[in-house]
Amino acid sequence: MPSRVLPEWARTGFSDPEPSMPYVLGDHGDIVAIIFGYPLHAPTLPERANKILWVSRVAQEAASPLVIDASLAGQGTPVTREVSGGAGPSLVDLPAAGCWHLQLRWSGHTDTMRLTYES
Incomplete structure (x- = not known):
């Protein structure tokens, strides 16, 4: 995944314009996962975290969590992760390498995306 310019609505807090x-970007365009720990790994590498900054394009409640239901393409039982305080920075560790389908819920909103974790 190459670096590219963030959507204008997701640039708050960055010094570079x-x-x-x-x-x-979420399939509906309502949330973006900015990958600070690129590439993501499963299991997590000891020297680097799977850090993701979640930015919501739509209004959110401050105390509402971001709930992530993740399914590995074609395999196993889904796993759930929760980011306290909704969209924001988080460490999202998933149990295996592969392409994960994420169903995201926050502040009454939903979106989906796929994230790849390397071994």
Whole structure:
């Protein structure tokens, strides 16, 4: 995944007016996962975390968590992760390498995306 310029609505807090980072946009365009720990790994590497900054394009409640239901393509039982305080920075560790389908819920909103974790 190459770095590219973030959507304008996801640039708050960056000093560069056109910050370029690896990111995945939700299928509905309502949330973006900015990958600070690129590439993501499963299991997690000891020297680097799977850090993701979640930015919501739509209004959110401050105390509402971001709930992530993740399914590995074609395998196993889904796993759930929760990011306290909704969209924001988090460490999202998933149990195996592969392409994960994420169903995201926050502040009454939903979106989906796919994230790849390397071994």
